[in-house]
Amino acid sequence: MLKYIFKRLLQMIPVLLGISLIIFAIMDFTPGDPARLMLGESATEEDVEALREEMGLNDNFFIRYFRYIGGALKGDFGISYRNKLPVMDELFSRFPTTLKLTFYAIAISVIIGIPIGIISAVKQYSIIDNVSVVLTLMLTSLPGFWFGLMLILLFSLKLGWFPATGIDTWRHFILPSITLAGSCMATIIRMTRSSMLEVIRQDYIRTARAKGATQKKVMLKHAFKNALLPIVTVIGLTFGVQVGGAIITESVFAIPGLGTLMVTSVRMKDIPMVLGSVLFIAFVIGIINLIVDILYAFIDPRVKAQYEKK
Amino acid sequence: MNKRIVSILCYLLILTILVVGCGNSNGETSTNNGSSSEGNKREDLIFALAAEPTSLDPKGSNDTVSFRVMNQVFDTLIRLEPDGTLAPGLAESWEVSEDGTEVTFKIRQGVKFHNGETMTVDDVVYSINEAINSHFTSRVTNTMERAEVVDDTTVKLILNQPYSPILKCMATITMGIVNKEAMEADPEGFARNPVGTGPYKFVEWNTGEKLVFERFDDYWRGQAPIKDLTFKIFTDQNTAVVALENGEIDVLETFPMSAKQSLIDNEDLNYYETEAGLYYHISFNNAEGIFSNKKLRQAVSYAIDREAIIEGAFEGAAVPVYCPMPPSVTGYVEDFKGNEYNPEKAKELVAAAGYPDGVTVKMATLESTSYTIPTEIIQAQLREVGINAEIEIMERGAFLSDVYDKCDYEISLVNIVCPVTDADFAVYGRLHSSMKGGGNNIQLCDIPELDELIMEARAEKDEEVRKEIYSEISEIVREEAILVPICTNMSAVVANKNLKGVEPSATNYYYVYNYSWE
Numbered sequence: 080m081l082k083y084i085f086k087r088l089l090q091m092i093p094v095l096l097g098i099s100l101i102i103f104a105i106m107d108f109t110p111g112d113p114a115r116l117m118l119g120e121s122a123t124e125e126d127v128e129a130l131r132e133e134m135g136l137n138d139n140f141f142i143r144y145f146r147y148i149g150g151a152l153k154g155d156f157g158i159s160y161r162n163k164l165p166v167m168d169e170l171f172s173r174f175p176t177t178l179k180l181t182f183y184a185i186a187i188s189v190i191i192g193i194p195i196g197i198i199s200a201v202k203q204y205s206i207i208d209n210v211s212v213v214l215t216l217m218l219t220s221l222p223g224f225w226f227g228l229m230l231i232l233l234f235s236l237k238l239g240w241f242p243a244t245g246i247d248t249w250r251h252f253i254l255p256s257i258t259l260a261g262s263c264m265a266t267i268i269r270m271t272r273s274s275m276l277e278v279i280r281q282d283y284i285r286t287a288r289a290k291g292a293t294q295k296k297v298m299l300k301h302a303f304k305n306a307l308l309p310i311v312t313v314i315g316l317t318f319g320v321q322v323g324g325a326i327i328t329e330s331v332f333a334i335p336g337l338g339t340l341m342v343t344s345v346r347m348k349d350i351p352m353v354l355g356s357v358l359f360i361a362f363v364i365g366i367i368n369l370i371v372d373i374l375y376a377f378i379d380p381r382v383k384a385q386y387e388k389k
Numbered sequence: 390m391n392k393r394i395v396s397i398l399c400y401l402l403i404l405t406i407l408v409v410g411c412g413n414s415n416g417e418t419s420t421n422n423g424s425s426s427e428g429n430k431r432e433d434l435i436f437a438l439a440a441e442p443t444s445l446d447p448k449g450s451n452d453t454v455s456f457r458v459m460n461q462v463f464d465t466l467i468r469l470e471p472d473g474t475l476a477p478g479l480a481e482s483w484e485v486s487e488d489g490t491e492v493t494f495k496i497r498q499g500v501k502f503h504n505g506e507t508m509t510v511d512d513v514v515y516s517i518n519e520a521i522n523s524h525f526t527s528r529v530t531n532t533m534e535r536a537e538v539v540d541d542t543t544v545k546l547i548l549n550q551p552y553s554p555i556l557k558c559m560a561t562i563t564m565g566i567v568n569k570e571a572m573e574a575d576p577e578g579f580a581r582n583p584v585g586t587g588p589y590k591f592v593e594w595n596t597g598e599k600l601v602f603e604r605f606d607d608y609w610r611g612q613a614p615i616k617d618l619t620f621k622i623f624t625d626q627n628t629a630v631v632a633l634e635n636g637e638i639d640v641l642e643t644f645p646m647s648a649k650q651s652l653i654d655n656e657d658l659n660y661y662e663t664e665a666g667l668y669y670h671i672s673f674n675n676a677e678g679i680f681s682n683k684k685l686r687q688a689v690s691y692a693i694d695r696e697a698i699i700e701g702a703f704e705g706a707a708v709p710v711y712c713p714m715p716p717s718v719t720g721y722v723e724d725f726k727g728n729e730y731n732p733e734k735a736k737e738l739v740a741a742a743g744y745p746d747g748v749t750v751k752m753a754t755l756e757s758t759s760y761t762i763p764t765e766i767i768q769a770q771l772r773e774v775g776i777n778a779e780i781e782i783m784e785r786g787a788f789l790s791d792v793y794d795k796c797d798y799e800i801s802l803v804n805i806v807c808p809v810t811d812a813d814f815a816v817y818g819r820l821h822s823s824m825k826g827g828g829n830n831i832q833l834c835d836i837p838e839l840d841e842l843i844m845e846a847r848a849e850k851d852e853e854v855r856k857e858i859y860s861e862i863s864e865i866v867r868e869e870a871i872l873v874p875i876c877t878n879m880s881a882v883v884a885n886k887n888l889k890g891v892e893p894s895a896t897n898y899y900y901v902y903n904y905s906w907e
Binding site: 109110111112115116117118119120121122123124125126127129130133161162163164169172173224228231232235236239242243244245246330331332333334335336339340342343346348 | 440441443444449451452524525527528531577580581595596597598621622623624625627628629631632634635637784785786787789790791793794803805806818824826829
């Protein structure tokens with residue numbers, strides 16, 4: 080198992096290198112000059128040129144790329160063009176906030192989504208199932224920025240239950256977590272439902288019932304455990320997407336997370352910061368995928384047996 | 390049944406642990422009603438920022454958001470009062486030499502920095518020279534040569550040419566006085582841990598979230614009424630509006646146009662506005678391409694219905710402009726007669742320019758709605774006179790690169806911001822031939838007569854004479870249709886109604902020192 084984890088971690092290196100090259104090239108070849116963006120439209124040509132020289136932007140593409148990679152291998156991901164802070168410092172200061180937000184959102188989705196999904200599957204075409212279909216349809220269709228603003232208007236402005244913005248206490252995280260949970264909850268409900276529906280039609284479920292096991296035991300012990308694999312995959316994927324993709328939610332609730340950082344950095348052509356964030360998110364997603372794969376082993380004995388064989 | 394209750398309780402328990410366990414339980418929510426209706430006088434203030442400041446080093450940034458924060462932390466030798474007059478700041482008095490190339494400042498004694506040190510002439514000279522050498526400040530410092538110590542209380546600023554708006558330049562926060570020792574000890578770190586002489590001293594900066602300041606008790610003008618000052622960053626303007634209505638913030642100055650009426654109607658808020666220190670204009674590439682044809686440029690100048698643009702794009706909150714500068718600047722020519730809307734004349738000029746069947750042009754514009762909406766209205770107006778403008782919406786980086794750096798465009802709607810309320814800041818960069826390309830004279834206009842007048846206005850001390858020169862400059866711009874001035878929008882600030890001392894500002898300078906709770 081350890082050998083497998085080590086191998087997977089090694090496999091991430093070429094992936095990250097490839098990503099860094101692609102992002103570096105995209106940032107470099109798209110129009111826009113970081114020095115001009117920093118100095119503004121009224122700066123003179125001389126000032127812009129002097130700053131370009133100072134920032135090393137006049138060097139050849141490959142020289143700059145390899146200088147970046149050389150630094151990155153030593154753990155130095157550069158200094159942000161925009162605010163002159165070390166990229167890693169800023170990423171580490173923002174990551175916990177995004178992680179917290181993502182974690183709450185996934186927790187809410189799982190705690191509410193999985194039971195609803197199971198009930199919808201077990202009681203297919205019942206009122207609960209129909210309501211859950213409507214609910215998931217609504218949750219996936221509502222745009223995040225609108226849903227977030229509506230939550231703010233209702234719970235913050237009208238009822239005054241929760242603050243609209245900020246990250247000071249747990250209460251600040253409730254509305255953004257619900258906003259973020261909206262779309263992933265819908266996916267989890269649908270995935271649980273379809274996965275369960277598939278499993279409960281299997282022969283071994285009929286056998287379990289024939290043995291006289293209670294409905295609850297059949298569903299939770301026999302069916303749900305077998306239906307769990309795709310659900311875990313979806314949760315893992317969603318987690319990865321949310322870490323880098325909470326941009327709208329972060330922006331609506333004025334949360335200083337990775338999403339807002341990325342958007343600002345892309346707009347300012349802050350190449351070190353964009354590269355740093357993308358690599359960081361890619362790394363986090365890689366780790367999450369690894370954790371999901373390892374979880375498979377605990378859920379499915381067949382997978383575990385495979386690892387052990389290796 | 391019992392099992393079911395137990396499992397529900399388990400769910401609830403897990404949820405509570407997840408939510409509470411990971412949350413930071415220090416302190417309660419910062420929400421407040423925003424008013425002192427309970428009779429308790431507040432001592433804190435939360436000011437919204439539309440973006441994160443790039444740096445708190447006066448010489449290291451040139452964005453208005455950073456300026457807004459630095460205005461509370463640093464002082465300048467000369468202070469710009471909200472009414473536009475100049476008052477003594479860290480300089481008790483000043484004198485401009487007869488030939489206009491030297492300014493001698495008598496420095497105020499006994500002024501303390503936030504780190505407890507006393508300000509000296511060395512700090513003053515150091516700050517000015519650092520600003521002169523910075524890439525970020527050249528618009529304000531391009532006429533400054535260097536500063537020197539004369540004696541323990543006197544500093545001399547030497548200019549490379551006589552420059553009439555120099556005193557106003559010295560009042561911009563770019564020329565803020567920094568603590569030399571703190572800056573030299575950590576030149577990079579200073580931008581995030583500034584030491585000035587201003588009414589508020591730096592406490593902390595939580596990246597992406599907020600900047601916190603506290604009252605500086607030894608401030609030379611006396612303590613500020615408000616004790617704790619927080620700048621909170623809102624990247625979403627709609628959220629900032631809700632936060633203001635909700636009392637989570639007290640002052641907001643960037644908001645969507647659509648929210649304006651509800652903010653004005655809100656009884657808990659006061660809405661202040663004044664004409665902004667910028668003006669929108671249509672810019673042409675005068676040197677190359679289709680708009681090197683003067684008649685076609687003139688046609689555009691007659692095709693523009695300013696009132697329709699103001700109503701349609703600025704919801705009426707703008708004033709028409711006919712000379713190449715915003716109304717808030719010194720030197721503005723109030724009674725200047727520009728080319729009025731006259732579609733018939735415009736059509737004739739299009740034909741006379743050699744396009745009797747109309748012409749198609751490319752109109753570059755920034756992606757932001759403050760440019761795209763007026764551009765669409767201009768497009769419709771141009772179509773009426775036979776000019777078919779194809780709009781090309783560009784991301785900011787690409788726009789700056791193509792239009793400002795390379796001047797590779799035909800026609801575009803742009804604006805110019807005057808960091809100093811003087812006509813020179815709208816005219817010199819935009820129209821002087823020495824500033825061609827590279828971000829300023831994007832019209833690529835090169836008219837010797839215009840250059841002479843601009844230089845004359847820069848050196849002239851008499852305001853009335855300067856105004857006459859700017860009138861002549863405006864006439865050349867009108868006649869040659871180098872660019873077409875359109876309008877100046879309003880610069881607004883909305884604040885909690887119990888907050889006193891708030892004033893709108895053309896240059897986006899807000900002094901929290903003047904604010905107090907009722």
